[in-house]
Amino acid sequence: MNTKTEEKFFRVLMFLSTIFIVGVLLLIVVSVLYKGLPSLSFTMLTTIPKGGFYFGEEGGILNAIIGSIYLSLGATFLAFIIGWPIALYMNVYLVKHHTLVNAIRFVFDVLWGVPSIVYGAFGFILMVFLGVRASLLAGIITVSLFIVPIMVRAIDESLKSVPRGLLESALSLGSTRSEISYRIFSREAFQGIITAILLSFGRAIGDAASVLFTTGYTDRIPTSLMEPSATLPLSIFFQLSSPIEAVQDRAYASATVLISMVLIISLLSRFIGNRRN
Amino acid sequence: MKHIRLTRYRKWRNVFHQSWMMIALLAMLFIPLVLVAGLIMKSMLLLENHPLFELLFSSDWSPLSSRFGFLPFIVSSLWITILSLLISAPVCLLTAIHLTQYAKRWVLRIMHPVIDILAGIPSVIFGVWGILVIVPFISHQLGPLFGKSVSGYSILAGAFVLSIMIIPFMLNMLIDIIKAVPNELQEASLSLGASKWQTIKFVVVRKALPGIVSSFGLGMSRAFGETIAVLMVVGNVTRIPTGVFQPGYPLPALIANNYGEMLSIPLYDSALMLAALILFLVVLMFNVFSRFLILKAETH
Numbered sequence: 001m002n003t004k005t006e007e008k009f010f011r012v013l014m015f016l017s018t019i020f021i022v023g024v025l026l027l028i029v030v031s032v033l034y035k036g037l038p039s040l041s042f043t044m045l046t047t048i049p050k051g052g053f054y055f056g057e058e059g060g061i062l063n064a065i066i067g068s069i070y071l072s073l074g075a076t077f078l079a080f081i082i083g084w085p086i087a088l089y090m091n092v093y094l095v096k097h098h099t100l101v102n103a104i105r106f107v108f109d110v111l112w113g114v115p116s117i118v119y120g121a122f123g124f125i126l127m128v129f130l131g132v133r134a135s136l137l138a139g140i141i142t143v144s145l146f147i148v149p150i151m152v153r154a155i156d157e158s159l160k161s162v163p164r165g166l167l168e169s170a171l172s173l174g175s176t177r178s179e180i181s182y183r184i185f186s187r188e189a190f191q192g193i194i195t196a197i198l199l200s201f202g203r204a205i206g207d208a209a210s211v212l213f214t215t216g217y218t219d220r221i222p223t224s225l226m227e228p229s230a231t232l233p234l235s236i237f238f239q240l241s242s243p244i245e246a247v248q249d250r251a252y253a254s255a256t257v258l259i260s261m262v263l264i265i266s267l268l269s270r271f272i273g274n275r276r277n
Numbered sequence: 278m279k280h281i282r283l284t285r286y287r288k289w290r291n292v293f294h295q296s297w298m299m300i301a302l303l304a305m306l307f308i309p310l311v312l313v314a315g316l317i318m319k320s321m322l323l324l325e326n327h328p329l330f331e332l333l334f335s336s337d338w339s340p341l342s343s344r345f346g347f348l349p350f351i352v353s354s355l356w357i358t359i360l361s362l363l364i365s366a367p368v369c370l371l372t373a374i375h376l377t378q379y380a381k382r383w384v385l386r387i388m389h390p391v392i393d394i395l396a397g398i399p400s401v402i403f404g405v406w407g408i409l410v411i412v413p414f415i416s417h418q419l420g421p422l423f424g425k426s427v428s429g430y431s432i433l434a435g436a437f438v439l440s441i442m443i444i445p446f447m448l449n450m451l452i453d454i455i456k457a458v459p460n461e462l463q464e465a466s467l468s469l470g471a472s473k474w475q476t477i478k479f480v481v482v483r484k485a486l487p488g489i490v491s492s493f494g495l496g497m498s499r500a501f502g503e504t505i506a507v508l509m510v511v512g513n514v515t516r517i518p519t520g521v522f523q524p525g526y527p528l529p530a531l532i533a534n535n536y537g538e539m540l541s542i543p544l545y546d547s548a549l550m551l552a553a554l555i556l557f558l559v560v561l562m563f564n565v566f567s568r569f570l571i572l573k574a575e576t577h
Contacts, residue, residue, distance in 0.1 A: 007474035014375035017368040018388065021448070024441055025395050028406045035409055082301045089298035106568060107306060111493065113564040114557060115502020117529045118312070121553035124536070125315045148305055176287055178294035199397075206399025209504035209529070213536050233401040237505060240405065255405045259398065266397045270390055 022210055027260065036256030039249040045257070049219040054239075054247060061254050064235035066221050068258075070136060071211065072204035075143035079200055082144070083151030084193065088181040091154075091159040095167065105156065111149040119146040119207040124213040139215030139226040147200040154199055158192020159185055165179055191272055198269040202262055208233035232258045305450055313557070320551035324546050332551070338515050345548045349517045352563060353432065353525030355467070356518055357507060358500045360436035365444050366493050373451035378477055396445035404509030407438040415522070425522055430512035433521040438510055439500045447496040454488030454571075487574040493568035498560045504529035528552050 027208035044060040053059035108191050121144030132138055162185050170180045186193065208231070216228030217238070233253060292325050323332070327345060329551020335346030376388055414430030465475040482489070513534060532549050540546055 003472055003474060007472065010371070010377065010474070011375075012425040014371040014379065017371040018375050018380070018384070020368060021372055021395070021444060022387070022391050024444075025391050027410065028398065028402065028441075031409050032402060032405055052394075082305065085294070086302045086305060088296075089302055093295065093298065102572075104302070104306070106572070107309070110561065110564045111305075111309060113498055113502075113560060114309075114558060115504065115529060117502065117504040117532055118316075118553050118557045118560075121532060121550060122312045122315055125319055125550065129315075137447040147310060152305070176291035179287070181294065202397050206397075206401070208399070208401050209533055212533055213408075233399055233505065236401050236405065237509070240408065240509070252405065252409075255402055259402050262397050262399060262402075263394065266390075266394045270393065276344055 036252035040253040064230040067229035068232040074140035078144035108149045120133040120213040133214030136229045142214045153175035154196030158189040162188045202265045316554040323547040354527040361439035364440035369447045400506040403506040407510035432525040435507045440531035443496040450492040491567035491570040498563035
């Protein structure tokens with residue numbers, strides 16, 4: 001095979017694999033929506049499961065929707081107040097210590113790769129150790145543990161692009177480093193920070209493996225941090241394991257709800273990210 | 278000359294913020310250590326009674342009679358991980374080359390959101406999609422094609438769903454890595470009379486090879502730890518799989534499936550924590566190795 005035909009052959013392959021990726025995304029979204037939209041109803045979104053819900057009778061998934069939102073908001077907030085200062089510290093305080101900062105980045109990159117089920121198991125050990133039951137709080141802590149690395153690295157990437165000269169001139173004018181961190185660097189990297197928050201929130205709302213052990217599952221809407229809570233991914237998972245078709249249909253409808261939430265978050269962060277350019 | 282003095286308040290505020298930042302950083306760096314320590318502590322209970330070798334290489338899994346052989350789960354995990362990489366690696370590499378070398382700007386403008394959205398889809402959705410599309414496809418089309426009647430819940434289904442899940446992750450890295458190959462190198466190659474394709478094959482890919490390998494390594498470690506999506510389509514049968522159409526039972530699925538009953542059977546929780554430990558160590562190894570490779574490639 002000569003080079004010309006070889007190139008042609010591979011160009012076709014490359015084109016096909018690009019099409020494949022777009023096609024798969026469309027297929028995922030369309031097949032879930034196609035199956036889920038017909039069973040989606042207003043009552044499903046606004047009621048909690050009634051008596052025979054898991055046998056295909058009345059009720060909705062409001063408990064899971066609210067639970068997921070509580071959980072993700074809590075975890076994102078916690079991860080933010082931990083991750084944001086860490087990223088600032090790396091870029092404003094440790095700016096002279098290149099090796100150290102790179103080592104920290106390395107650790108967070110590696111932590112980013114740790115599977116969420118491992119965090120779930122760890123959260124469970126902690127719970128047993130502290131004698132707490134599965135609760136919203138335990139879930140929030142576990143989920144925040146695994147989104148902190150994402151938060152740190154995402155904010156860090158946008159802080160990295162703030163010009164170094166800004167730091168030097170602010171220092172020479174007598175600003176303290178904390179003022180530089182929060183008033184100058186955070187403002188410069190504002191859009192990056194928002195994108196990081198949305199990214200973490202999306203991760204938090206979609207993860208099932210880490211909340212499986214720690215958040216429990218209940219049909220009620222939690223009223224305090226110490227109560228267990230339902231979450232959307234788990235509600236999809238449980239409903240889909242049911243042998244009853246009506247319940248399975250509702251799992252697809254719940255999947256539609258989850259995928260719409262995630263798509264909205266995706267679009268939102270794209271919109272915010274694009275305004276930068 | 279007039280000194281600009283920090284008021285006591287500003288100084289205090291700086292100290293406060295700096296301490297909080299430092300505490301947060303140290304705490305987060307401390308967490309992996311606590312995590313490993315916790316997992317080791319929990320799995321010690323099991324390791325005291327059973328030698329590690331027996332646990333890893335025995336295929337006898339019956340928690341009720343206190344026999345814990347992890348081999349079926351380890352083998353399933355390996356099958357699924359390697360198979361998913363075999364599917365996704367060529368697709369990712371080809372697409373990355375296409376997007377960085379040949380594609381028009383408008384294609385890139387479509388592909389970036391596509392990759393981002395695909396990366397953001399929760400794993401449970403991939404599982405739902407697997408049940409809706411992949412499992413029936415294997416059971417109705419692919420199985421009969423090979424003359425087999427299968428349920429579809431199989432290693433192959435798990436691998437296929439996984440391969441789609443790791444595509445955006447690997448593709449993003451590959452695009453960055455290939456973009457980082459210096460333009461001068463390509464220009465030098467082109468000016469020597471090499472065609473574009475020869476340049477890509479012998480210069481771009483060659484130069485980016487460490488990065489390409491490490492992105493595959495990271496993709497593999499991601500696949501190894503993925504739980505819910507695989508759990509939903511893989512069948513979960515405790516037996517060493519001998520073919521891709523057979524059901525499997527990978528390690529993460531083992532942990533996730535049995536969390537409910539693990540406290541009622543002695544040593545069961547310890548065994549599951551050992552599974553989590555194995556998972557953690559394998560993923561850690563892959564990650565450290567791959568990231569190290571990237572770092573080395575960047576500095577040279």
